[in-house]
Amino acid sequence: MIDSITLKNFKCFEDDSIKLSKLNLLCGGNSVGKSSIIQSILLLKQNEDNILRSILLSELNKGMTYMSLNGPYIKLGSIKELLYTEAKDDIISISLKFKDHDISISNVDNSKEWSVSSNIPNGSIKLFQFKNLLKYISSNRITPENAYNLSEEDINKNNIGINGEFTAHLLAEKKHSEIPNISLKHPKSITNLLLENVSNWLSEISENIEINSRILPDVNQAILRFKYSYSQTQSNELTPQNVGFGLTHVLPIITSILTAKKNDVIIIENPEAQLHPKAQAKLAKLFCLAANQGTQLIIETHSDHILNSIRAETKDSTISSEKSKIYFFQKDLEKFKTKKTEIKINKDGSVDQWPSGFFDEWDNQLDRLLW
Numbered sequence: 001m002i003d004s005i006t007l008k009n010f011k012c013f014e015d016d017s018i019k020l021s022k023l024n025l026l027c028g029g030n031s032v033g034k035s036s037i038i039q040s041i042l043l044l045k046q047n048e049d050n051i052l053r054s055i056l057l058s059e060l061n062k063g064m065t066y067m068s069l070n071g072p073y074i075k076l077g078s079i080k081e082l083l084y085t086e087a088k089d090d091i092i093s094i095s096l097k098f099k100d101h102d103i104s105i106s107n108v109d110n111s112k113e114w115s116v117s118s119n120i121p122n123g124s125i126k127l128f129q130f131k132n133l134l135k136y137i138s139s140n141r142i143t144p145e146n147a148y149n150l151s152e153e154d155i156n157k158n159n160i161g162i163n164g165e166f167t168a169h170l171l172a173e174k175k176h177s178e179i180p181n182i183s184l185k186h187p188k189s190i191t192n193l194l195l196e197n198v199s200n201w202l203s204e205i206s207e208n209i210e211i212n213s214r215i216l217p218d219v220n221q222a223i224l225r226f227k228y229s230y231s232q233t234q235s236n237e238l239t240p241q242n243v244g245f246g247l248t249h250v251l252p253i254i255t256s257i258l259t260a261k262k263n264d265v266i267i268i269e270n271p272e273a274q275l276h277p278k279a280q281a282k283l284a285k286l287f288c289l290a291a292n293q294g295t296q297l298i299i300e301t302h303s304d305h306i307l308n309s310i311r312a313e314t315k316d317s318t319i320s321s322e323k324s325k326i327y328f329f330q331k332d333l334e335k336f337k338t339k340k341t342e343i344k345i346n347k348d349g350s351v352d353q354w355p356s357g358f359f360d361e362w363d364n365q366l367d368r369l370l371w
Contacts, residue, residue, distance in 0.1 A: 001263050001296045002041070006095040008106075009084040011036040012331075012338040021325040023291035025307065026300045028329035029357065033338035034300045037327075038136075038267055039074050040094045041298075044103065045134055046073040051103065054116040064113045067105065073136060073162060079110045085336040135260070137252055138162050139269035139300075144240035144248045147221035158259045164252025168222035171195055171213035171255065180261045183293045184286070194258060201254045204282040205275065206247055212237075224248075246274035250283065257286060262294035272303035284309035288319035304359040315349030326351075328358045 002020050007013040012033045026034040044051065047067045054063035069076040076082060082092055093106035101120040108115070141164045142148065148168040154161060155170040175195035179185065185192055186200035199210045210227045226243050228235040240248045253271050260266060271287075272280045284306040291297050301307070307326070314321050326343040344352040354360070 002096055002098060002265060002298075004097040005037060005040060006093075006097070007036075007040055008091065008093040009087040009089070010040060010092055010094060011082055011084065012336070014084050014086070014335075014337045016338075016340065018327055018340065018342075019325070020296070020298065021291075022294070022296050022323040023287060023310065023319060024296075024298045024324070025310070025326045026298070026329065027302070027307070027326060027358065029331075032329040032331055033340075034329055035269075036338075038269070038298065038300060039076065041096065041134070041267065042073040042136060043067070043069070043076070043094065044096060044105065045136070046071045047105075051105065051116050051118075055118050055120060063116050065116055066112060067107075067114045079107060079112075082107075083110070133261075133263060134265045134267070135159065135256055136162050136267045137164060137256055137269065139273060141249050141252055141273075142167065144243075144245060146239060146241070147216065147219065147223045150215070150220055150222055160252050160256055160259075164255075167252045167255050168213045168224045169215070170259070171198065171211070171224075172215045172222045174259070175213065179258050181258075181290065181293050181295070184258055184289055194255075197258055198251075198254055201258070201286060202247065202251065204286075205250055205279040206244060209243070209247070211251070224251075244274075246276070246279065249274040250279070253283065254286065257290045257295065257297075260290065260295045263296070265296045265298070267298045269300045270302065271299060272301060272306055277305040280305040281309035281312075285313055285318065288313040288324075291323055292319040304362065307359060311345055311349040311351070314345050314347065321345050321347045328355060330355075330357060 004017055004019045006017040008015045013036060026037055028034055050065040050067065054065035057063060083090065090109045091106055093104060095102060095104040101118065103118045105114045105116055148165060150169045151166045154166045155173055160167045160170050177194050178192040179194055179197055182192055186197050188200045189197050202211055203209050208229050210229060212225050213222055215222050224240050225237040227237055253268055256266055271283055275283065280303050287297055288310055310324060313319055314324065324345055326345065328341045328343055329338050332339045341355050346352060
């Protein structure tokens with residue numbers, strides 16, 4: 001679990017820290033810094049092997065390493081593009097604090113090399129844990145297709161790819177595996193098996209749906225197929241193109257959560273995309289259940305339905321109020337930087353403050369209609 005993130009001169013952040021809990025919502029308008037928080041984590045994820053090598057080769061736990069700014073997880077451009085516009089110096093730094101160790105990287109004067117510092121004991125073990133336990137699901141998730149690619153390397157790590165592109169393969173290979181967190185078993189599920197529980201959680205999005213996945217060895221691909229059941233009747237198999245787009249879009253999120261273990265970290269961008277408001281609320285309940293049982297979720301969202309569902313689930317004790325944090329980001333109009341507001345959900349589901357611009361557009365438009 002990541003306890004906190006500290007950024008200095010990184011993009012729109014001059015010098016700021018955010019503390020994280022189990023369920024974390026990053027909210028705010030467009031281009032205000034939400035993605036920059038996620039990118040700071042992914043930059044370390046993308047370069048974890050280089051960071052590990054630097055720590056292991058340095059007797060003082062301080063070393064230099066090359067950092068890839070443009071790779072499979074993120075593409076950030078050049079060092080100059082990362083430097084905060086009104087920076088008083090040319091030092092960019094990112095620090096992640098964990099329960100028993102921390103990792104920091106910093107760049108000085110636009111150098112190609114970054115300094116690495118850490119207090120990691122037995123560094124190889126700790127960093128490889130970070131490597132295997134952090135999953136990222138981007139907003140650019142898979143679209144409906146007849147078939148999807150395979151990746152044995154990824155699914156052996158319970159990794160479905162940053163766009164969910166290996167979801168079909170994982171479900172085909174591990175459909176009869178038990179979900180690691182039995183507390184996430186759907187109320188309608190008879191067993192703890194993965195595919196049954198994915199189907200039942202997916203039926204919260206589209207009622208009475210069942211999903212299946214199988215591998216086509218001749219073409220080295222995996223396929224997804226859906227069925228609807230009503231009373232004694234069952235539909236023919238349907239391809240992803242013949243069910244709602246939102247089902248394919250949300251499937252990697254549900255699968256990733258149901259295959260997560262305690263203390264895994266899952267970063268999710270815009271989980272509400274393509275989903276009906278009711279479906280968004282149901283998905284938020286799954287977030288609360290997973291976070292309350294130990295999975296850390298970092299979620300970038302524009303959805304008031306997800307927010308309000310988490311508030312309601314807090315009131316219903318699905319999740320403890322201490323296990324969630326909301327950060328609302330805004331641009332500082334006097335400086336080229338982002339400012340944050342931490343908003344707390346109370347035990348009764350209320351929030352301790354409601355700043356201007358924080359999910360208030362419904363009220364704004366209603367005022368126009370009424371007055």
